[in-house]
Amino acid sequence: MxxxxxxxxxxxxxxxxxxxxxxxxxxxxxxxxxxxxxxxxxxxxxxxxxxxxxxxxxxxxxxxxxxxxxxxxxxxxxxxxxxxxxxxxxxxxxxxxxxxxxxxxxxxxxxxQVEEVLARVETHIKLRQYQVEIERQNDRLRGTLEQLRSAQTKLVESEKMASLGILTAGIAHEINNPINFITSGISGLKKLLDQVLLLIERYTNLDTAHPKADLKKIDELKEEMDFDDVLNGIKELTASISTGASRAAEIVRSLRIFSRLDENDKKLADINENIDLTLTLLRNQYKDTISIDKQYGHIPQLLCSPGKLNQVFTNILVNAIEAIKSMPIPLTEERIAIKTGIVTEGDTELVEIEIRDSGPGIAKEIRDHIFEPFFTSKEVGKGTGLGLSISQGIVQSHQGTIDVESEPGMGATFRIRLPIKLGQGEP
Ligand SMILES: Nc1ncnc2c1ncn2[C@@H]1O[C@H](COP(=O)(O)OP(=O)(O)O)[C@@H](O)[C@H]1O
Ligand SMILES: [Mg+2]
Incomplete structure (x- = not known):
């Protein structure tokens, strides 16, 4: 000043x-x-x-x-x-x-004493003006902080929307498959049932005084329609319709749990189950190209914000899928391995979730920056560079840690550790 x-x-x-x-x-x-x-x-x-x-x-x-x-x-x-x-x-x-x-x-x-009065006046005016200036700066900082906070909230929202976008595109497809199963199953079933109904009608109209001739005709008809095949067909189609229906129900159930993204309150949740439902929703992104290798350990339920942790799993899995798909020539069999278990650090017990991919890996220059907001190596419009920084924020709000181990050509391994007994902090 x-x-x-x-x-x-x-x-x-x-x-x-x-x-x-x-x-x-x-x-x-x-x-x-x-x-x-x-x-x-x-x-x-x-x-x-x-x-x-x-x-x-x-x-x-x-x-x-x-x-x-x-x-x-x-x-x-x-x-x-x-x-x-x-x-x-x-x-x-x-x-x-x-x-x-x-x-x-x-x-x-x-x-x-003229000099004394002037010296005192000068000192206090100077102090006062510094104070006013500091207050002004404080106000400005408060304003800037407010703007930053609201910008951050908007960014978190937009990243959330981006991952929801990826999910919904896949889910629409995923849910269509079992519905096609059900629809075509039902029309096949209807044809077979029509034949069974025809037989029942013949039996109902049987001439009870002279049934022999009618029964012979019915047998001929049965042979003509290949009655055993009809019965087997009915069994198969019913099973396939039932598979389709439970698959659709599973997707809807996963969606219902997953869509609690905004819920902040802590709940007891099974991490293995949450990873599974994230995988269900992402299936369309990996099913034809990448195999998923699961090694789930026995882990206790965690008091956490499951919706937020699902967002973390989604971000890491989507990154792994995108990394694998970005390779012009696959290096190894394309796979993502997910391992969960319990580890101890000092006298703290933690749940560890390890997600390893067979992608191209991450060079050191990039690795040092991947958790920074806006850092992305993807082309404009593809990556926001927010996935990992938001994930780190979520994990830290659960008093946990997230880190990566990777060398070019060796794939990448993301490791999340969450304390089993969460402290007083708000996840
Ligand atoms: N599994 C992975 N394999 C290789 N690189 C990765 C992997 N996960 C993350 N990265 C790198 O970290 C960067 C930041 O990731 P992220 O924060 O999710 O933003 P975005 O995916 O939008 O680029 C990516 O652009 C990529 O360079
Ligand atoms: Mg990402």
Missing amino acids: DWKPGNGEIMIVDDTPENLRLLEGMLRDKGYSVRPFPRGSLALKGAENCPPDLILLDIKMPGMDGYEVCSRLKLNEKLKEIPVIFISALNEPLDKLTAFTCGGVDYVTKPF
């Missing part, structure tokens, strides 16, 4: 005209703008109309004395920060304690 001596506005309050003149002249000479007041009450009004940077205040005045003027200034929100320097004549006993307790910052004694 630029500060020049003589820069500032000072109010002088003194009932002795010579003192007013003396002080006024002295301060004006230094370049201050000065407003003199002969009475405390007038000074209060003046300050209210236009707050000065500093007030020089006589103590002994008729009507309202200096202490009272000062106390009233300090009660006023708008004026309470203005520094007040008391002026007292040497022959008046200066009550220093009262001067400070009613809010004065300093005092000078009459007759004035």
Whole structure:
């Protein structure tokens, strides 16, 4: 901040005209703008109309004395920060304690030592102006912080939408398959049932007096339609419809659990089950090209925000799938291995989730930056560079850690560790 001596506005309050003149002249000479007041009450009004940077205040005045003027200034929100320097004549006993307790910052004694008065005035004006500047900076910082917070919230939302976008595209496809199964199964079943109905009708209309001839016809018909095949067909189609229906139900169930992305409250959740349902929703992205190798250990349920952890699993799995698919020539059999289990660090027990892919791996220069927000090696429009930084934030809010181990050509392994007994922090 630029500060020049003589820069500032000072109010002088003194009932002795010579003192007013003396002080006024002295301060004006230094370049201050000065407003003199002969009475405390007038000074209060003046300050209210236009707050000065500093007030020089006589103590002994008729009507309202200096202490009272000062106390009233300090009660006023708008004026309470203005520094007040008391002026007292040497022959008046200066009550220093009262001067400070009613809010004065300093005092000078009459007759004035010009240099001393100027030095004190300068110091307090400077302090005041620094204080104002700091408050201004603080306000600006508060504003910037607010803007950053809301920008961050928007980014987290957009990343969430991006991963939901990837998921929904796949899910639409996934859910269509079992529905096609069911639809074509039902039309085949209808044809077979029509034949069975025809037989039942013949049996119902059997001539009970002379059934032989009718029964022969029915047998002929059975042979014609290959009755055993019809029965087997019915069994097969029913099984296939039932598979389709449970597959659709499974996807819907996964979606229902997964879509609790926004729920912040902690719940007991089975991590293995949550990884499975994330895999169900992502199946369309990997099913034809990548095999998934699961080695789930026995792990206790964790008190956590499952929706948020699912977002972490999604981000890491989508990265792994994209990494594998980005390889022009596959290096090995394309696979993602997921391992869960319990590890101990000191006397803390943690659940460890390891996701390893057979992709191209990550070079050191890139590896050092992957958890930074906006860091992406993907082309514009493909990557946001937010997946891992958001995931790290989520894991840390569960008092956990996430790290990566990777060499080019060796695939990448992401490792998440979550304490089994979560502390007091809010996940
Ligand atoms: N499994 C992986 N294999 C290779 N590189 C990866 C893998 N996971 C992440 N990365 C690297 O980390 C970067 C940051 O990932 P992320 O934060 O999810 O953002 P984005 O996927 O949008 O690029 C990726 O662009 C990629 O370079
Ligand atoms: Mg990503």
